[in-house]
Amino acid sequence: EAGVAQSPRYKIIEKRQSVAFWCNPISGHATLYWYQQILGQGPKLLIQFQNNGVVDDSQLPKDRFSAERLKGVDSTLKIQPAKLEDSAVYLCASSSDTLGEQYFGPGTRLTVT
Amino acid sequence: QQQVKQSPQSLIVQKGGISIINCAYENTAFDYFPWYQQFPGKGPALLIAIRPDVSEKKEGRFTISFNKSAKQFSLHIMDSQPGDSATYFCAASDMSLGRLYFGRGTQLTVWP
Numbered sequence: 074e075a076g077v078a079q080s081p082r083y084k085i086i087e088k089r090q091s092v093a094f095w096c097n098p099i100s101g102h103a104t105l106y107w108y109q110q111i112l113g114q115g116p117k118l119l120i121q122f123q124n125n126g127v128v129d130d131s132q133l134p135k136d137r138f139s140a141e142r143l144k145g146v147d148s149t150l151k152i153q154p155a156k157l158e159d160s161a162v163y164l165c166a167s168s169s170d171t172l173g174e175q176y177f178g179p180g181t182r183l184t185v186t
Numbered sequence: 187q188q189q190v191k192q193s194p195q196s197l198i199v200q201k202g203g204i205s206i207i208n209c210a211y212e213n214t215a216f217d218y219f220p221w222y223q224q225f226p227g228k229g230p231a232l233l234i235a236i237r238p239d240v241s242e243k244k245e246g247r248f249t250i251s252f253n254k255s256a257k258q259f260s261l262h263i264m265d266s267q268p269g270d271s272a273t274y275f276c277a278a279s280d281m282s283l284g285r286l287y288f289g290r291g292t293q294l295t296v297w298p
Contacts (some may be wrong), residue, residue: 172282
């Protein structure tokens with residue numbers, strides 16, 4: 074069974090630029106999560122989808138971050154405009170439902186200069 | 187506010203020794219307590235998890251001890267090996283919601 078796929082693996086941008094990350098969850102997984110992991114800290118949830126609906130986006134900085142999950146499968150996370158403090162690893166995870174184990178992708182390491 | 191507090195921040199253990207990492211939580215609605223292992227450049231991977239209806243769960247060299255009244259849980263790694271060197275995160279969630287709250291992580295180094 075293929076795991077959670079993410080791309081790109083690394084991205085370097087200048088502040089005020091925009092960037093987008095892509096996630097392909099495990100086939101059949103209804104729940105998809107985006108986490109932000111700042112260096113030296115644990116992952117922090119940004120947004121949670123159940124199929125293509127948003128369940129929890131309370132920690133998403135909505136003035137600059139947006140996410141969508143079209144057709145309840147792939148998801149994209151966008152930052153526009155980026156700030157220096159957005160430098161982090163962005164992790165995508167999926168689970169069969171909210172009760173299931175969360176499987177994480179390898180993450181996208183974003184550096185904002 | 188940190189929902190899950192983890193200690194120590196770093197841990198150095200000799201090969202064959204016992205590694206112990208501790209976590210505490212406040213939210214009594216949490217009913218699922220997993221431990222994740224993360225290697226550099228990789229995403230976290232589930233190591234072992236426990237529900238609050240049991241006080242201990244063992245899988246191979248890894249054991250979770252859970253104290254519901256104290257709202258604390260810990261990971262014990264027996265016979266620690268150099269291959270166990272990684273960052274370990276405890277987490278907690280209300281399973282009906284799914285969202286995981288992670289601790290800040292413990293960087294474990296096992297030296298030969």
